[in-house]
Amino acid sequence: MTTRLPPQPTPRDLAALLSRVALKDAGALRTLYDFTAAKLFGVALRILSRREWAEEALQDGFINIWRYAGDYREDLAAPLTWMTAIVRNRALDFLRRQKTxxxxxxxxxxxxxxxxxxxxxxxxxxxxxxxxxxxxxxxxxxxxxxxxxxxxxxxxxxxxxxxxxxxxxxxxxxxxxxxxxxxxxxxxxxxxxxxxxxxxxxxxxxxxxxxxx
Missing domain, CATH: 1.10.10.10 (Winged helix-like DNA-binding domain superfamily/Winged helix DNA-binding domain)
Structure with a gap:
């Protein structure tokens, strides 16, 4: 059964989604993306300045979120803070790789x-x-x-x-x-x-x- 979350999820809601993503729940990842992609895209765009680069960094970031959701610790950081750090690092890595x-x-x-x-x-x-x-x-x-x-x-x-x-x-x-x-x-x-x-x-x-x- 699909869990209905409020339009503006709380940190607890996001943490619950990350727990499900850690179990490789693709539906939870899609829901997490819907809730956070706009804000995380803004983080990447601020660093990279180009929409196509920011979109790629965001995609890479969510791949890492999928891979490492099991490493998230609610007592160490808020869910969105943890996800923002991942996307920011992917954007910075992307910036360093560019040769044009x-x-x-x-x-x-x-x-x-x-x-x-x-x-x-x-x-x-x-x-x-x-x-x-x-x-x-x-x-x-x-x-x-x-x-x-x-x-x-x-x-x-x-x-x-x-x-x-x-x-x-x-x-x-x-x-x-x-x-x-x-x-x-x-x-x-x-x-x-x-x-x-x-x-x-x-x-x-x-x-x-x-x-x-």
Missing amino acids: GRAEAVERESAEGMNSAGVGSTIALEDWSESFEELLPGDERDPAESALLSEAARQLEICMKRLDANQRQAVALAYLRDQSHGEIAQTLDVPLGTVKSWVRRGLEKLKLCMGGQ
Whole structure:
């Protein structure tokens, strides 16, 4: 008989589902997926920035949940916390495996001591342009405003290139990928305090540069 759970499951409900998944109950896994996939997908998307990558990381995460549900201990972590950690780790692993675009730059910079070939030095101008354009509603933008935005993006790209490689990468991850300081620390495998310092100093230099100094 199928157990009916409330629309918003409690931690106890999720723990019960994990117990059934540990017994290889495929129906319980489907129910668990229905309850948690949206939130866990958001975790993966925040790290990876691309929907197709996030979907793959989510799928890998649920494969691991299926495999290791028997290892879950309710007295050590809430069910959703445990599942979030699995999906987050799969997303970070996926990010490190990528060999194209900005994901490759992140991996190379981390592996080689964050040299000058990192994320910040490979930021596409259109990425910054899109970020600036989001600040204005579409119905208020005219050709003159678009030109100003484009020029601002070019100036920002110039200023980004003047930052130290570490600062450039940290600022790019924070404001282009919308990663938290904690997520950047995990991605780059450096202390949280180091990330905060890089971001703070990078923003200070950008402010001076964008002001014409």
